[in-house]
Amino acid sequence: MNQExxxxxxxxxxxLAHIHGxxxxxxxxxxxxxxxxxxxxxxxxxxxxxxxxxxxxxTGGGEFLLSLHHPHERTSATEGFEPNIKLCRERLVPLGxxxxxxxxxxxxxxxxxxxxxxxxxxxxFHPLEIFRLLKPNGIFITQQVGCDxxxxxxxxxxPGTPKPFPHQNLTEQSQRFSDSGFQIMRSEEIYCxxxxxxxxxxxxxxxxxxxxxxxxxxxxxxxxxxxxxxxIDKNGKIEGTIHRFLIIAKKTSQSLS
Numbered sequence: 522m523n524q525e526x527x528x529x530x531x532x533x534x535x536x537l538a539h540i541h542g543x544x545x546x547x548x549x550x551x552x553x554x555x556x557x558x559x560x561x562x563x564x565x566x567x568x569x570x571x572x573x574x575x576x577x578x579x580t581g582g583g584e585f586l587l588s589l590h591h592p593h594e595r596t597s598a599t600e601g602f603e604p605n606i607k608l609c610r611e612r613l614v615p616l617g618x619x620x621x622x623x624x625x626x627x628x629x630x631x632x633x634x635x636x637x638x639x640x641x642x643x644x645x646f647h648p649l650e651i652f653r654l655l656k657p658n659g660i661f662i663t664q665q666v667g668c669d670x671x672x673x674x675x676x677x678x679x680p681g682t683p684k685p686f687p688h689q690n691l692t693e694q695s696q697r698f699s700d701s702g703f704q705i706m707r708s709e710e711i712y713c714x715x716x717x718x719x720x721x722x723x724x725x726x727x728x729x730x731x732x733x734x735x736x737x738x739x740x741x742x743x744x745x746x747x748x749x750x751x752x753i754d755k756n757g758k759i760e761g762t763i764h765r766f767l768i769i770a771k772k773t774s775q776s777l778s
Contacts, residue, residue, distance in 0.1 A: 524747060527720070531739045531746060534721040538728030543581040543605075545729075551722035555713040559767055561642060561664045565589065568660050568769075573637035576654065578629065579644020582608045583618075586640070597631065599623035629654060638662075648701035648770075655772040661703070665689060667710065667764030671733050674715070674761035677749060678727065678734065678742040685732045691766040703770035710766040716758045720749050723759065 537547065566589065569575070573595060577586040580598040582605050593616045600609050601624025613620045621630045626645040634656045641663040651661050668689040675682050688694070691710040698705060717723040724746070727734040739746065749759050 527747070527750060528739060528743060530721055531724045534724040535728055535739050538725050540729060543584065545726075548722040548725055551719050552715065552717045552726065554715045554763055557713065557765055558711055559664075559709060561662075561767070562588065564767075564769070565640060565662055568662065569638060571595075574635060574656075575638040575640065576629075576631065576636045577640045578623070578626065578646065579641060580609060580613075581605055581644075583613045585642060586613075586618075593617040597621070597636070599629060601625075626650060648698045648703065651770075652701050652703065652772055657772060659772045660706075661698075661770045661772075662768070664765060664767050665694070667691075667766050669712070669762070669764040671715065671730070671761050671763065674723070674727075674759070675733060677759070677761075678737060678745040682735065685735075690764075691768070694766070695768060698768065698770045702772065704773045705768065706771050707769040708767065710764075712762050712764055714760055715763045716760045718753065718758055720746055720753060720759075723749065 540547075562585070569589065569591065571592055573591075574597070575591055575595065576597045576599070577583075578599050580586050580600050581602075583598060583600075586596065586598055597619040598609060598613055599621050600606050601622065606622050609620050623629055627647040627650050629650055631654055633653050636654050637656055637659050639651055639655060639659070639661045641661070643664065643666050646661075646663060655661065666689065668684045668687050672684075691708055695705050695708050717726070724739060727737045731737070752759050
């Protein structure tokens with residue numbers, strides 16, 4: 522295709538790179554991620570009972586939290602991203618869910634030993650603060666994006682970009698929980714393929730995941746995007762690797778830190 526025509530298409534995708542909650546439906550069928558070996562929702566439901574007081578820290582737009590159908594009067598959530606704060610107030614508060622704005626995982630505005638169960642998927646966390654908030658024998662479950670996430674894709678357009686969270690890996694984060702008085706009940710780490718079938722979908726994605734692709738733009742990275750287009754024309758896709766890890770930790774002792 523003509524490069525100027527491609528640039529027009531890609532810049533339109535760039536202008537559309539906004540999301541409501543954490544909704545990637547704009548690029549449905551234009552990219553794919555290999556399934557993880559665990560099912561986060563199934564794991565959470567295995568431990569969750571209706572009588573528990575639960576907290577979802579960094580809930581996004583509350584989409585996953587609401588999918589659990591936990592009694593609203595025993596459900597709490599926090600969020601720190603401004604567009605999602607507004608969404609949570611509109612979506613969660615009318616249901617009777619306790620919602621509080623919070624962008625500092627070391628200072629969560631709830632009392633000591635409030636929760637039986639704390640959830641965190643792809644958000645920030647601070648083990649000592651989680652320890653403070655949990656009741657004795659309380660459970661914390663997190664699925665995290667690891668430090669090596671999307672590195673091949675980043676190198677395609679922004680070579681040499683530092684890792685935004687270099688300590689986000691299973692070994693270091695499991696040790697933080699152990700050092701804070703938790704028993705590690707389960708821990709897993711996985712690397713899986715992510716594939717894009719058109720460059721426009723990648724442009725949208727890279728603009729949304731701005732912390733991984735700092736200062737990315739169609740204008741700045743146009744020659745690299747054209748190379749991606751050549752690869753898609755030849756192979757039908759461009760491919761990278763996602764990095765995820767899972768930790769299930771139980772509060773079993775006094776904090777050691």
